[in-house]
Amino acid sequence: MVYPGSLEKLISFYKKLPTIGEKSAERLALATLDLDDEEVSEFSQNLLVAKQKLHPCQICNNLTDQDICPICSDENRDHNLICVIEDYKSVFSFEKAGNYKGVYHVLNGLISPINNVGPDDIAIASLVKRVEALEKPELILALKSSIEGETTTLYIKKKFEKKDVTISRLSYGLPMGAEIEYLDVLTLDKALEDRKKIA
Amino acid sequence: MVYPGSLEKLISFYKKLPTIGEKSAERLALATLDLDDEEVSEFSQNLLVAKQKLHPCQICNNLTDQDICPICSDENRDHNLICVIEDYKSVFSFEKAGNYKGVYHVLNGLISPINNVGPDDIAIASLVKRVEALEKPELILALKSSIEGETTTLYIKKKFEKKDVTISRLSYGLPMGAEIEYLDVLTLDKALEDRKKIA
Numbered sequence: 308m309v310y311p312g313s314l315e316k317l318i319s320f321y322k323k324l325p326t327i328g329e330k331s332a333e334r335l336a337l338a339t340l341d342l343d344d345e346e347v348s349e350f351s352q353n354l355l356v357a358k359q360k361l362h363p364c365q366i367c368n369n370l371t372d373q374d375i376c377p378i379c380s381d382e383n384r385d386h387n388l389i390c391v392i393e394d395y396k397s398v399f400s401f402e403k404a405g406n407y408k409g410v411y412h413v414l415n416g417l418i419s420p421i422n423n424v425g426p427d428d429i430a431i432a433s434l435v436k437r438v439e440a441l442e443k444p445e446l447i448l449a450l451k452s453s454i455e456g457e458t459t460t461l462y463i464k465k466k467f468e469k470k471d472v473t474i475s476r477l478s479y480g481l482p483m484g485a486e487i488e489y490l491d492v493l494t495l496d497k498a499l500e501d502r503k504k505i506a
Numbered sequence: 507m508v509y510p511g512s513l514e515k516l517i518s519f520y521k522k523l524p525t526i527g528e529k530s531a532e533r534l535a536l537a538t539l540d541l542d543d544e545e546v547s548e549f550s551q552n553l554l555v556a557k558q559k560l561h562p563c564q565i566c567n568n569l570t571d572q573d574i575c576p577i578c579s580d581e582n583r584d585h586n587l588i589c590v591i592e593d594y595k596s597v598f599s600f601e602k603a604g605n606y607k608g609v610y611h612v613l614n615g616l617i618s619p620i621n622n623v624g625p626d627d628i629a630i631a632s633l634v635k636r637v638e639a640l641e642k643p644e645l646i647l648a649l650k651s652s653i654e655g656e657t658t659t660l661y662i663k664k665k666f667e668k669k670d671v672t673i674s675r676l677s678y679g680l681p682m683g684a685e686i687e688y689l690d691v692l693t694l695d696k697a698l699e700d701r702k703k704i705a
Contacts, residue, residue, distance in 0.1 A: 354549060
């Protein structure tokens with residue numbers, strides 16, 4: 308009963324967000340009250356708009372406020388090159404890096420028998436359909452190096468076995484700038500195994 | 507142009523909050539989209555309600571959704587004991603600590619000639635009025651140990667010079683559990699100067 312009711316409610320919302328604990332939630336809620344009425348009511352409005360307007364792209368599942376996302380409708384991109392990713396958040400990472408000129412396919416999950424997620428629960432059927440419509444398809448599997456990621460990678464590879472599709476996966480190794488002494492053993496092992504001849 | 511417009515707007519709101527940078531704002535905005543429609547629309551509503559309903563208590567300036575805050579209307583508290591603080595956020599800190607049984611007076615600022623804030627810009631007149639209505643008033647000045655805090659403390663002390671008011675300020679010294687080796691010199695000097703005889 309330290310906070311007035313309506314402030315308490317703001318705090319409990321902020322607490323639902325990742326990495327926001329009790330203390331931070333209080334700080335954010337109090338800071339929210341310090342903002343202009345206008346800023347807050349605009350945010351209040353935007354929250355609803357964002358939740359209503361954002362939905363998966365009809366082609367690639369990427370988050371968009373249009374029917375077809377700007378990436379899928381961009382004619383300057385290579386539509387034969389599809390980067391397969393777990394969720395739309397990865398699209399933003401690739402786009403920020405800015406060097407990828409193909410398109411995406413968002414799976415919305417990874418195959419995980421332990422969590423009862425099978426191939427039919429993620430967007431693999433639509434990927435197959437997309438690939439079949441292409442002349443010279445190439446897939447880049449950009450899935451994380453976990454059991455689920457590996458399983459999904461293997462499944463997709465098998466799915467296109469008898470078709471003429473180039474498939475690659477992201478390279479594993481040292482993150483750029485990483486201190487080798489702090490690196491986990493699995494990554495170090497992988498980096499050693501996948502070492503690249505330079506001379 | 508990496509994010510859809512309505513997502514970009516959520517990100518820019520979160521960026522206005524303290525300690526939230528670009529990366530965190532993105533993370534929070536994406537996490538907001540992951541929440542249920544219901545949770546988001548409730549938050550959207552609460553934002554407006556909180557901004558509209560919360561206002562200063564008519565007696566002490568504490569933030570409240572009533573005319574008189576629950577602390578000022580609590581008959582079990584000692585209304586002769588007034589803790590003078592800079593802003594309402596300190597009320598929450600004291601209330602969480604839970605040992606203070608008096609009431610508060612929120613100044614809404616500190617005297618700061620450099621920022622053009624004089625005694626008339628903060629709630630000192632209303633403090634004087636409150637104190638004059640009391641039989642055996644006691645003030646605890648809980649202001650920060652900055653130039654502004656000291657100036658305000660001195661001003662209030664002077665204001666009540668000719669009146670029968672007990673005035674104290676919070677003690678300065680080591681924070682509980684602090685490592686002495688990491689302590690700033692000013693605090694250490696103060697802790698030495700104000701040392702307490704124990705035998």
